[in-house]
Amino acid sequence: MNLDTQQHSVNVMLRQLSFIRSSLIPFSSYSPRTSPIPPTSIRSQTRATMSTTPIQNESTQQTQRPVQVAQRLEKFKTTIFTQMSILGNKHGAINLGQGFPNFDGPDFIKEAAIQAIKDGKNQYARAFGAPELNSAVASRFHQDTGLVIDPEREVTVTCGCTEAIAAAMLGLINPGDEVILFAPFYDSYEATLSMAGAKVKCITLRPPGFDIPLDELKAAVTSETRAILMNTPHNPTGKMFTREELEAIASLCIENDVIVFSDEVYDKLDFEMDHICIASLPGMYERTVTMNSLGKTFSLTGWKIGWAVAPPHLTWGIRQAHSYLTFATSTPMQAAAVAALEAPESYYTELKRDYSEKKEILVKGLKEVGFEVFPSSGTYFVVVDHTPFGFGDDVAFCEYLIKEVGVVAIPTSVFYLNPEEGKNLVRFAFCKDEETLRSAIERMKLKLKLKRVV
Known part of the structure; x- marks a missing residue:
């Protein structure tokens, strides 16, 4: 290997190392929040690499420009x-x-995906979901909640529940709208709300039981509140919202005309009590977006098949955002998802x-x-x-x-x-x-x- 070739290889390695190191910058490095972390930690190791690491170009030598990101996402960085x-x-x-x-995941679902590919189901699916999957989601929702919904007007298939959350936030929340979260919360919630320009207000769930402080929640809901974003069973704590807590949330939402975004991806992993879908409570379906997915229940997290169930007036906004986020979801995996949702009890x-x-x-x-x-x-x-x-x-x-x-x-x-x-x-x-x-x-x-x- 001649000197020019050696130098080129070194340059490539430097660029790769710089990218890897800068990609490890943690959540709090770009946040005004601080905590007493030793200087040898992952934070201090990566903070200086963002804008000062020199990169040698084949023809010139210059300092790498700082990573650029919109202000609304600046503090989030690598998850x-x-x-x-x-x-x-x-x-x-x-x-x-x-x-x-x-x-x-189960063989019968994987075999259904393979068969769908062999059957030529490999082009774009309908934007809001393959008809057979929309129907399967509606059927499962009926079994779980007792509610009869229209698969054509009230089900939207998305790229995992994460996209369902994003489409709901971007399609139904305006800049400046106030949204209440329960902390600790799944990290994509705050980031997606930031993209929507929402004003986030938090209610903290505290150990040991992580119960909802109902008086604090009641005081937090005002005429400025547009929505409550909740997750039950709850990630990261494993808490399940009780009927009393859900009825309190429902009462506040009905009284103050607030909508609910309910992430229920762990609904089938309820161990000590039965899961209750808040949309099934009286007066709540018309103001609730229920979001779910295939991955957690069927150990197929890489397939990214999710869905949002909502009344038509809320589904419209979700579908508008979904159309410009991903447009459609993997066609053969949707076919296999039908087989999954038809699994016996x-x-x-x-x-x-x-x-x-x-x-x-x-x-x-x-x-x-x-x-x-x-x-x-x-x-x-x-x-x-x-x-x-x-x-x-x-x-x-x-x-x-x-x-x-x-x-x-x-x-x-x-x-x-x-x-x-x-x-x-x-x-x-x-x-x-x-x-x-x-x-x-x-x-x-x-x-x-x-x-x-x-």
């Missing part, structure tokens, strides 16, 4: 899930952080039994390690208090857990408008096979007990 997973891969850690199963019974066993393994193990473990009634997440191990905040603890223990968890402070409210909490996922869960517990037993502050 915490990506950061923790990349760091976990680097250190060979067991990933109990990101919420995806490490096992595959025995599938869901077995699903809950399997996940209940996985949760028991993780909860029991985390308690033995020394965590304070909070109840989880749904989803496949458990939230714990990490402070017995002597770390000042959740990011520092999770970095240590990855680098020194070999286990990935998710720091929850990024799920709050005020990160201080979540700095003592971390989230573990039990959507893994039993061997993986037990191996992670053994690693923590071996190394974390020694760090515990008594």
